[in-house]
Amino acid sequence: MTIGVVIGESRPTDVTAQSSKPLSVGEYVIIDSQDGQILGLVEKSSISSEALTDVRNFDEAVESKEVADINSRDKNYKVKIGILGFLDKLQKGQMILPAVPPLPGTSILEATQKDLGVIFGPVTEEWVRIGALLRNATIEAKININKIVSRHLAILAMTGMGKSNLVSLIARHVASLNGTLIIFDYHNDYENLDVPKMNYMLAKINPRLLPADKLAEVIELRENADKQQRALRESFTESVKQSKDFWQALEESAASFGRTTKGYADSASRVLDKIDDAKHRFSDILDPDCGDPVDLIKEGRVNVLNISELSERQANAGLAYYLQELLQHRKDAVWERKGKSSNKRGNKFLAPIFVIIEEAHVFIPKGEHTDTKYWASKVAREGRKFGIGLGVVSQRPRNIDPNVLSQMGSLAIMKIVQDDDQQQIASAAESLSKDLLSQLSSLNIGDAVLIGQWVNLPSIVHVDEVKSKKSGSDLNAVSEWNQTDKFKQVASESTKSMIQKDLLLD
């Protein structure tokens, strides 16, 4: 059915059309061009009224509204349509743009399930359902899991717009495919993630395995406390690392260093205080007897590492360690498969893994160095070769390192209002047009613009809600306060009934 006609100047990349009805931004249409049918995406949509233009006051507006209502020619529906490529080629996975722009006068047709189904919902096993096209709700929207593992993923949105829902959905799909997923959960959002055989654990740091400067970070020595740093470095010997009681050996070594090295008594004493403090405060996290924390990660499962108990510096040190080790494991596995490995340790991760870092702007910040950032960018660069995919999740894209962000081959962008966030995304994603970018502020909860290699075409989708998801949602304070009151009543009633009357004092 013809729903519009190309008007004005048309280009191989976009056309303007006059439509018979309002079309939504994000809607797919067919441009019935002279060289074949072309798939287009509505990027801009405007409605104007002849009668309601240049209205000078309220009375005139009311009168104009009345006459506009009776005039069937009054409304002007204009759309800008971005050209995505020839339909038949897109259905075969090729994006071919027309060499000659569609002629003005070309008909615009409604896109049907038959037109779009093959493009957005391929049936091979690497394509998994993520939702439906926002403006063509009957069309299933799928993503290519292979592409996010090999070319990485960024999920960017304001708080409460559905980031953790999307992560949960991806986790479910990875679980159903027996894949390995590791989520670094900074806010303990995924503890109750409803995924079969989920491996939930508190992230631990084995201080024996850290280099001295990282140990200094996790026990929270100040960065500029040079003498304390040296005292720790000198005390943290190989024998300490090997000792049965790590903390005792470290304390003895530090005390001995303070006694024997001139001018370091105070610094060593301060280090001892810090060690003692860390031993007590971080006993759940710093565990010299936990072996290699990476061993706790299970292959073929969704692993949620709760890092919410860690301070920012500790989390940074921990994440860097995990990323480094995971990359090394994958390298060993790949080299071994190719017969090039000389490493004798058993390779834990034989198949590709996908790592998701929540609150990525904290660990991979723009303009400052962190170890996590170093290893994350290394994973982003080398991950494709060694089968380790990186997923960064953030509500502050402007604060993420642009080099890392630009290496994310796929993006899910949800509602983003801040202009500088949008600009950062625009510079990281070449395929995001200005018009599509301007739509980001008007998306609703669960709506996402998907671009990059995990989709055949840029698309605006409504992500399926993970119904049984118990994570990431806002607290209902009012309801919980009500519950608290009820609990108090229950408590007082039950207590009273248990006390013998004659024991009550007046």
Place this chain on the structure above:
Amino acid sequence: MLNTVYRDAIKKRDEARSIFKGEKFDQIIKTARENWIDYTPKKKDADIAGIDSSYNSTKFQGLELWVVTGVSIKSDGQIIHESHNQGLGQPTPELETQASKMEVDACINSVDKADLVILDGSLYSQFLTRQTSLGNSITSAIKKRNNVIFISKTSSARKHFERLGSMAGDIFYYNHAVKTPGFSRIFADISLGPGKVVSYVYARLRDSTPLIKIELLGANHTDDEIRSLLDMITKNSVGGYPYSLKLAHENCKISNSDLARLVSLYGLGNEIGSREVLS
């Protein structure tokens, strides 16, 4: 401009502004108020056709590319009649005559298809004075159903207050005298002789909207007839002006950029420079 012109303007300011004040002005305003009949029109359903025409041309090297259009359109956007003419060379007859002829044709084609037909402009000055050759055609079209009126937003007629020494048009004084809806008493101009009597009133459809001048053919029109007309016009009016006339104007107007496109279609871009038309 010469500075002396500004200096002179400052000197003459008080003299010029005497049109807005003084005994004579007050007397005219008083008379205008006495002439005014307060009436708030009620919206009355009516099928109204608006008629307008337009012409434009561009001259180059002794030649002229010209276009004339005329249209009759209802408030709901339905076009009743449209016509156009265009050519290269000297337009014959003159463009204004062609445009007026198109309005007459549109009127003839509309009287049976609408409750009320409104032409933009003046019956008196356009058809009975300047284009007298069309006088008979338009009057016979009007007389067919007596449902044709003429409306203009501006008028320089000064018949109402001439004897009081008015310097501006009647519409100027009515505008200053009253801001409420209503209409002036009916004035019948018999100067063109029997059969060409034109009656007219100044009217305001809504509070503080601009005045319009309504002309009707013939004498003996009554105040109730005017009231009924205002009711019909008000139903589909915007800012005190009939919407069908606005639509007619929007549909038939020939802008310079329209003309530039025609220059291009005629293949005269090299001769005339298609952009020159726009300047």
